[in-house]
């Protein structure tokens with residue numbers, strides 16, 4: 001009787017972790033490398049052309065002063081130190097005991113925005129920190145990728161997995177202008193093609209809940225990514241932090257964050273519509289509590305994940321079940 005009650009309660013609390021409904025990054029990495037692989041997030045002390053006046057000022061409206069890497073900056077004291085120190089601190093902590101293989105992930109700001117010599121020095125420094133490092137992942141903007149940078153990244157491919165992360169957020173250039181993105185969707189397409197032609201994997205960022213966005217924009221964005229055959233996608237909900245232009249818009253009542261129900265619905269639609277070949281790196285964001293303003297539901301990451309996975313089950317959605325090649 002007790003066993004049966006425990007079983008029933010357990011079943012009620014159990015939820016599908018999504019592993020069998022979409023191409024989950026963890027599963028992909030385990031298959032590819034034969035064991036668990038973790039990322040070491042690094043602040044490489046880069047800047048951004050959308051902040052220093054080269055292509056814009058103020059940055060994308062949702063981006064804070066840490067350059068979309070707040071959790072490194074605000075949660076880890078070592079992030080204020082050198083690249084080497086950040087990585088060594090990570091590997092010497094409990095986090096370094098959770099796996100034997102690691103990918104160094106340059107996260108904050110635009111990590112290809114410097115001279116080639118300086119980029120090489122920073123990447124080399126990171127990769128030389130440990131034999132356990134098997135990959136280099138670089139977050140950047142499409143307009144900060146050129147042949148010289150591609151050649152540098154290619155030079156690491158014999159020994160390391162090399163992945164470039166590009167922000168797209170939306171394929172609608174009007175919304176791109178409204179969020180002060182500072183590059184066009186055509187720039188994004190050119191960068192993806194250049195990277196792919198040279199054998200470098202691309203992960204694209206997509207945001208749900210941008211000002212003025214509608215369901216068609218989201219569908220078109222996913223269709224574009226599927227047609228470009230990007231290797232991976234990160235899906236985020238838009239949120240407001242206190243050091244952003246979006247915060248001013250939120251305060252002025254001209255931006256209203258989306259609800260959890262809307263987000264869950266959109267993520268399910270995205271997964272259904274996306275090419276089954278794409279690896280999904282994440283389906284929600286991890287906002288920095290220190291700066292977070294809204295929407296409140298986003299602070300409960302586990303509940304949001306549960307809600308998405310439950311909805312995938314209820315609607316019997318598998319990645320690509322509504323995908324149509326165009």
Ligand code: SF4
Nearest residue numbers: 048059060063067109
């Ligand atoms: S390009 Fe990236 S780092 Fe630069 S402002 Fe936009 S989100 Fe922030």
